[in-house]
Amino acid sequence: MAEIARLPILVLTGFLGSGKTTLLNRLLRDGPRTAVLINEFGQTPVDHELLERQDLPLMTLSGGCLCCQIKGALAPVLKNLWLAWGKPGAPRFDRIVLETSGVASPEPVLDTLLRDRWLAGHYALQGVVATLAVPAAAGQIDHFPEAKAQAAWADALLLTQADLGTPADLALLESRLDALAPAVPRFQAAHGAIDPAALLAAMLGAERKMPGGTEVPGHGFRSLSLHLRTAVSWPLLREVLENLLDRHGARLVRIKGVVHLRERFEPVALHGAAGRLYPPAVLAVRAGQDGLGRLVFITAGPLDGLDGELLEGLRGHLAEGSLRWH
Structure with a gap:
């Protein structure tokens, strides 16, 4: 063979x-x-x-x-x-x-x-x-x-x-x-x-360094995820997310997700990093989508109060029990 x-x-x-x-x-x-x-x-x-x-x-x-x-x-x-x-x-x-x-x-x-x-x-x-x-x-x-x-x-x-x-x-x-x-x-x-x-x-023939095989120390990053059960207006969502980025600075290292906005039929991708919230990017409508919006927040260590701020800012839009730290 x-x-x-x-x-x-x-x-x-x-x-x-x-x-x-x-x-x-x-x-x-x-x-x-x-x-x-x-x-x-x-x-x-x-x-x-x-x-x-x-x-x-x-x-x-x-x-x-x-x-x-x-x-x-x-x-x-x-x-x-x-x-x-x-x-x-x-x-x-x-x-x-x-x-x-x-x-x-x-x-x-x-x-x-x-x-x-x-x-x-x-x-x-x-x-x-x-x-x-x-x-x-x-x-x-x-x-x-x-x-x-x-x-x-x-x-x-x-x-x-x-x-x-x-x-x-x-x-x-x-x-x-x-x-x-x-x-x-x-x-x-x-x-x-x-x-x-x-x-x-450019990588052809690159000299390969062999890993040492040692354990990498655990890092202190954490993630908070949520589901949005209804479409959100972009001005409201932008205000909530920009306020979080301003308030928490370098400790809120990443925001990403796919959400539904009242202003659009298609879902949009959202990205935030290094204190900047980027404009929403329109995605294609695909079969099998459940209509829920999803956001993930990654923090450098514990960020007390972040979940409470999201509950307050997005009141009425969050799916019950979906706001979870990991």
């Missing part, structure tokens, strides 16, 4: 709100047939709804990071995916893209991919791409070990949101990367413009 070539696997990493899903969507528009594995820190998965393509094999691992809380889940999922791929009539794909959570260190993920003998025999690591948002990444590298590790373990660095940052932001980030990852190729993306071919070509 002829030996089957190893299946390429590409790892996307980057801190919360740095543009990993935007990059993933760009990679899926053309190129090889792809299966997608998304790891979300929050208990309520959202990112899969943000994918432009829904006609591909897709799996979500939620409720923790692959680097710590659910590290042991990665190997069984990849083994099952390989076995399913080999069955007659199964959906065909030529690579896997793994999008890690925004608070995950890549080292334990790489440790699993490279040191597990079965996985190393069936999967070939194509590379690690880290996204870094120009307006915020230097500060994130300074304050969060996870952001520093993401840049340090990358084979290519994609500097995103360059159009939203200042020349000083870019210079500060470049200085951090000069010290942290001086030899790693860097690319800039403004207005979401990305050249996937150049990004992937």
Whole structure:
């Protein structure tokens, strides 16, 4: 029996709100047939709804990071995916893209991919791409070990949101990367413009650092999720979310979700990070949607009172019992 070539696997990493899903969507528009594995820190998965393509094999691992809380889940999922791929009539794909959570260190993920003998025999690591948002990444590298590790373990660095940052932001980030990852190729993306071919070509022949195999200390991030049972007016929702970002500053590191607004028929995606709430992005209407809005808030440690503020600000819109800390 002829030996089957190893299946390429590409790892996307980057801190919360740095543009990993935007990059993933760009990679899926053309190129090889792809299966997608998304790891979300929050208990309520959202990112899969943000994918432009829904006609591909897709799996979500939620409720923790692959680097710590659910590290042991990665190997069984990849083994099952390989076995399913080999069955007659199964959906065909030529690579896997793994999008890690925004608070995950890549080292334990790489440790699993490279040191597990079965996985190393069936999967070939194509590379690690880290996204870094120009307006915020230097500060994130300074304050969060996870952001520093993401840049340090990358084979290519994609500097995103360059159009939203200042020349000083870019210079500060470049200085951090000069010290942290001086030899790693860097690319800039403004207005979401990305050249996937150049990004992937830059990783060919990259010298592979082997993980140390040591346990990564648990981080202090927490998530709060909620469901909205009714459509909300955009002015009200914007006011509530902007007030939360202003009030809690750097401790509220990420807001993301898919919601229904009174002003639109289609659902919209919402993103907030580094103190900024971005305009809603319109999504396609898809069969099987349940009409509920979903929001996830990720905090750096406990954030007392956040749930009470959301209860007060969105009174009458929350589904009963849906507001939960994880």
